[in-house]
Amino acid sequence: ERDDVIEHGFRVFTFDVGMLELLVDVWDTLHLFTGTHLAEDNIKFLKEKVDMNFTPRTQADIFLPDSAFEAGDVLLVTRLDGLDPMVMYGSGGFFGHTTVVYEFVDGSKHVCESIDANPFGKVYWSPPYGIICTPL
Numbered sequence: 001e002r003d004d005v006i007e008h009g010f011r012v013f014t015f016d017v018g019m020l021e022l023l024v025d026v027w028d029t030l031h032l033f034t035g036t037h038l039a040e041d042n043i044k045f046l047k048e049k050v051d052m053n054f055t056p057r058t059q060a061d062i063f064l065p066d067s068a069f070e071a072g073d074v075l076l077v078t079r080l081d082g083l084d085p086m087v088m089y090g091s092g093g094f095f096g097h098t099t100v101v102y103e104f105v106d107g108s109k110h111v112c113e114s115i116d117a118n119p120f121g122k123v124y125w126s127p128p129y130g131i132i133c134t135p136l
Contacts, residue, residue: 028045032045032082032085032086033081033082033083034082038080038081038082039080042080042081042082042084042085043080045085045089046085046088046089049089050088050089050092052088052094066109066136069101069109069136070101070103071101071102071103071109072100072101073100073101074098074099074100074101075098075099075100075101075111076094076095076097076098077095077096077097077098077099078094078095078096078097079096079097083096084096084097097113098113099111099112099113100112100113101136102133108135108136109135109136110133110134110135110136111133111134111136112131112132112133112134113131113132114130114131114132115129115130115132116129116130117129
């Protein structure tokens with residue numbers, strides 16, 4: 001730390017809003033990760049911050065046959081859990097997670113992805129973490 005101060009000088013981080021506005025922003029951000037209205041809060045956040053609109057589906061679940069997927073297909077995932085919307089906000093992207101369809105030598109197709117525990121909230125996947133492949 002001493003070397004950093006010598007090299008770069010002493011730096012101070014300031015906020016351009018008052019303490020009350022800062023606390024309101026922190027409270028609002030926490031609600032993106034916890035609370036009873038996660039999806040609604042995250043959709044509102046994405047609309048306000050990056051002008052992203054979500055159109056409600058008329059059919060909640062869509063089932064596609066395995067034959068609809070080919071090796072190399074990329075599936076882009078958005079989970080409205082706080083973490084994905086923060087990734088989307090920070091990167092300017094429209095998704096928070098990616099998966100890819102992989103075809104093994106035996107012809108079986110799998111959806112492969114890299115996963116880890118969510119450090120900010122609900123853990124969706126149980127260990128082991130890392131690269132996992134789920135059969136279609």
